[in-house]
Amino acid sequence: MITWFNRWPETQARLARWALLIAWLGLIVLLLKPELGPGYRSSVCLESTICRPGIANDIFWNIGLPLVILAVLVSHELWRRICPLSFVSQLFRALGWQRTVLNRAGKPQVAAISESSWLARHHIQLQWSLLIAGLSLRLLIVNSNGPILALLFAASLLAALISGWAYGGKTFCQYLCPFAPAQQVLSGPRSLLSSQAHLGGGSKTTQSMCRTVGTQGQEISTCVACSKPCFDIDAERTYWQSLSGQRGMAWAWYSYPGLILAFFLLIRSYAPAEGSGIDYLKSNLFTYDGRLAAMAWQSLLPAGWPQLPRLLAVPALLSAGGVVSERLFHQIEQLQRHKLNSATSPELAKERAIHRTRLLTTFTAINTYFFFKGNLLDSGTTLLSLELNLVIVAISSVWLYRNWDRDRGLYERESTSTSLRRRLAKLGPDLQPLLAGRQLDDLSPGEVFVLANALPVQETSQRRSIYLDVLRDLISQGRLDRTASLKALIDLRTSLGLDDADHQSALEILTSEDTRITSLSANDLAGLNLCRNAAAQEIEDLLLLSGSTVLHLDRLDAHGRGRLNRILIESGLDDDSWAQLLSDFGPRSQFGERQLSQRLQLVNQAMAHRDSLAELSRRLPLAAPLVLSLDRQIARFLPDLVALIRSGLTAPGEQRPDEACLALLRSLSPNVLAFLAAEDDTTTAINTWLDGAIVSPLQLPSLPEAAEILEGLWLDTDPSVSLWALMVLRQLDAPRAERLTKAHRTGLPTSSMLTSFLQGEQLASREILTLIADQPLIQRFEPGALLELHRLC
Numbered sequence: 130m131i132t133w134f135n136r137w138p139e140t141q142a143r144l145a146r147w148a149l150l151i152a153w154l155g156l157i158v159l160l161l162k163p164e165l166g167p168g169y170r171s172s173v174c175l176e177s178t179i180c181r182p183g184i185a186n187d188i189f190w191n192i193g194l195p196l197v198i199l200a201v202l203v204s205h206e207l208w209r210r211i212c213p214l215s216f217v218s219q220l221f222r223a224l225g226w227q228r229t230v231l232n233r234a235g236k237p238q239v240a241a242i243s244e245s246s247w248l249a250r251h252h253i254q255l256q257w258s259l260l261i262a263g264l265s266l267r268l269l270i271v272n273s274n275g276p277i278l279a280l281l282f283a284a285s286l287l288a289a290l291i292s293g294w295a296y297g298g299k300t301f302c303q304y305l306c307p308f309a310p311a312q313q314v315l316s317g318p319r320s321l322l323s324s325q326a327h328l329g330g331g332s333k334t335t336q337s338m339c340r341t342v343g344t345q346g347q348e349i350s351t352c353v354a355c356s357k358p359c360f361d362i363d364a365e366r367t368y369w370q371s372l373s374g375q376r377g378m379a380w381a382w383y384s385y386p387g388l389i390l391a392f393f394l395l396i397r398s399y400a401p402a403e404g405s406g407i408d409y410l411k412s413n414l415f416t417y418d419g420r421l422a423a424m425a426w427q428s429l430l431p432a433g434w435p436q437l438p439r440l441l442a443v444p445a446l447l448s449a450g451g452v453v454s455e456r457l458f459h460q461i462e463q464l465q466r467h468k469l470n471s472a473t474s475p476e477l478a479k480e481r482a483i484h485r486t487r488l489l490t491t492f493t494a495i496n497t498y499f500f501f502k503g504n505l506l507d508s509g510t511t512l513l514s515l516e517l518n519l520v521i522v523a524i525s526s527v528w529l530y531r532n533w534d535r536d537r538g539l540y541e542r543e544s545t546s547t548s549l550r551r552r553l554a555k556l557g558p559d560l561q562p563l564l565a566g567r568q569l570d571d572l573s574p575g576e577v578f579v580l581a582n583a584l585p586v587q588e589t590s591q592r593r594s595i596y597l598d599v600l601r602d603l604i605s606q607g608r609l610d611r612t613a614s615l616k617a618l619i620d621l622r623t624s625l626g627l628d629d630a631d632h633q634s635a636l637e638i639l640t641s642e643d644t645r646i647t648s649l650s651a652n653d654l655a656g657l658n659l660c661r662n663a664a665a666q667e668i669e670d671l672l673l674l675s676g677s678t679v680l681h682l683d684r685l686d687a688h689g690r691g692r693l694n695r696i697l698i699e700s701g702l703d704d705d706s707w708a709q710l711l712s713d714f715g716p717r718s719q720f721g722e723r724q725l726s727q728r729l730q731l732v733n734q735a736m737a738h739r740d741s742l743a744e745l746s747r748r749l750p751l752a753a754p755l756v757l758s759l760d761r762q763i764a765r766f767l768p769d770l771v772a773l774i775r776s777g778l779t780a781p782g783e784q785r786p787d788e789a790c791l792a793l794l795r796s797l798s799p800n801v802l803a804f805l806a807a808e809d810d811t812t813t814a815i816n817t818w819l820d821g822a823i824v825s826p827l828q829l830p831s832l833p834e835a836a837e838i839l840e841g842l843w844l845d846t847d848p849s850v851s852l853w854a855l856m857v858l859r860q861l862d863a864p865r866a867e868r869l870t871k872a873h874r875t876g877l878p879t880s881s882m883l884t885s886f887l888q889g890e891q892l893a894s895r896e897i898l899t900l901i902a903d904q905p906l907i908q909r910f911e912p913g914a915l916l917e918l919h920r921l922c
């Protein structure tokens with residue numbers, strides 16, 4: 130049995146898609162030419178005089194659609210991998226005939242829906258309006274009219290085809306398909322048999338992510354990040370993000386049960402008076418009713434009431450059903466929020482109330498649908514209908530129970546544990562004694578944190594390296610927002626025995642690797658990572674085909690160059706990212722070299738900052754404690770730098786790093802080395818390399834302005850350092866310091882002393898501190914320690 134449909138081989142999924150598409154095209158033919166079909170009609174037509182010929186409407190509305198809904202309920206990834214409309218939308222991509230536009234660098238790339246476009250901002254409202262319009266059309270004519278239903282199908286196929294040509298990814302599924310928001314409602318955080326993308330699982334193509342088959346049968350991602358976050362990559366992540374901030378989703382979700390109820394009640398309103406004894410809805414008679422077109426102009430209300438043609442009444446009543454439902458569930462949400470407020474923080478209470486109300490909404494919607502729908506296969510058999518209803522109640526109850534206590538925090542903790550697990554796995558045999566015979570993969574997310582905690586205490590640099598890798602992983606995947614990361618990873622730091630300053634150093638290292646982490650949003654970073662991974666997998670496939678493991682651009686034949694060019698056009702990567710990607714596959718992968726040069730640059734920059742403040746402290750001794758803080762910061766970068774230098778010493782006989790590295794290490798302040806004392810390994814390596822080495826003095830770039838550095842320190846994770854930097858800046862440039870106080874320290878910890886200082890309270894001991902700051906003993910103290918002294922003053 131297929132438990133996780135994301136692992137279902139793509140080659141088989143393709144066959145299923147073809148089969149469904151052919152079946153659908155056959156159904157369209159049957160809708161247009163009912164005489165080609167079998168003579169079957171619902172048995173109810175033997176008793177009714179209103180039937181028109183043809184069974185295709187019955188097949189689609191009473192078997193096809195309920196099965197699709199059931200499939201989504203059980204596993205959204207199953208349906209999204211076999212949906213024939215999605216398949217059609219990908220045809221131009223498979224043929225390589227998609228529309229391209231010129232990017233900022235003037236190079237062609239496949240067009241994409243811009244996040245700031247109207248469609249990206251309002252697609253849920255558009256799709257939900259299309260759904261209501263579609264339901265209205267069903268009631269008015271399409272329930273039983275073959276040619277018009279065929280026309281609608283043809284229009285949908287054409288729309289999918291054109292959107293797939295005009296834009297990359299699954300633009301039709303994400304932005305246009307009216308059923309897409311309903312799929313989100315039906316799945317909730319996770320459907321019953323869907324895999325959990327955030328828990329990893331070894332596959333690079335998660336859930337129903339876009340993919341293709343490589344030359345050796347391996348699955349390759351073809352993701353171009355058309356939607357961020359993407360329901361096909363990680364439905365649960367999309368769910369938590371949609372709780373607030375996805376325009377139109379709240380309304381769509383809560384209105385769904387009302388729409389379903391209104392829809393079925395309106396179907397019942399079409400029941401003929403003469404057919405007493407026949408259940409117009411459950412007997413499926415409505416899909417054979419030949420009177421619909423004529424009834425569109427008749428009043429829905431009985432004689433004696435205001436005359437309102439169904440053409441107007443049907444959409445109005447459907448929308449009214451949606452509005453009433455939305456109001457009702459909104460009230461339920463408020464009640465829950467009120468109840469939860471006393472037990473938890475207001476934000477958490479709000480999120481939990483929305484989450485639980487959404488679950489209740491879905492539960493109501495799905496059971497309402499199948500209660501009215503009854504049995505799928507034929508009219509009348511009450512027992513079968515009851516059995517189906519019981520199955521649906523059971524499935525939806527299990528789904529409700531599984532999701533009731535989930536929350537965003539749990540999801541994020543599990544995500545972090547996945548990155549941590551991946552990183553811990555690299556420790557290999559070193560981990561075995563701690564696992565006590567168990568496998569790393571068998572540990573629960575909580576146990577993975579405990580394992581991290583059990584790492585040998587003395588290996589702080591290893592813990593920092595683990596933290597850095599986990600942070601890199603989470604930020605690059607967009608699972609963590611940079612500004613919220615300090616708070617979000619507090620558990621991980623506790624497990625690894627690290628502090629806030631370690632987090633700051635890790636962030637600075639990541640910024641030195643790619644400055645875009647400070648300018649791009651979490652979703653944009655995730656998008657970049659997805660495009661990069663997809664392009665990397667394509668390049669790997671290209672290399673497999675050529676039987677090489679290294680990409681030699683000059684040795685590629687015309688076919689190889691053409692394919693590489695197509696990968697670039699489809700990936701949408703900018704020049705820098707593309708060049709970086711190619712270099713990773715280049716001769717003697719330059720990845721390590723690039724990383725080392727980034728770290729050297731980072732340490733160089735930190736030393737320039739330190740020297741600038743050291744110069745300032747000669748005129749303004751109050752700045753001296755900050756020099757010590759920067760020394761500590763530099764010391765935090767060193768274990769990682771030394772590890773990179775070591776891994777680069779691969780040539781036989783190569784004992785020492787190059788001159789530039791040695792010059793930098795030689796210029797380190799004695800304070801830095803003192804801070805490193807606990808990192809014996811790092812200190813030993815530095816001392817060994819420097820022992821007897823003749824090195825010319827380090828040439829630092831021109832020193833940055835001290836005021837600029839003080840502004841940077843305002844955003845230090847340590848509130849004492851921020852306070853001290855502000856105090857020094859006030860001495861140096863008061864207006865600038867005043868402006869700085871307006872810049873929020875978003876996501877950073879604060880202290881009562883910093884808050885009081887910002888509110889205008891002067892440090893009583895400032896004068897004393899200024900006086901004593903140039904004393905050699907005091908220069909051994911960092912801002913935190915000196916502010917503690919202030920408390921004593």
Ligand code: SF4
Pocket residue numbers: 297298299303337338339351352353354355356357359360361362659
């Ligand atoms: S974001 Fe990627 S995986 Fe998701 S639909 Fe778009 S292209 Fe496919």
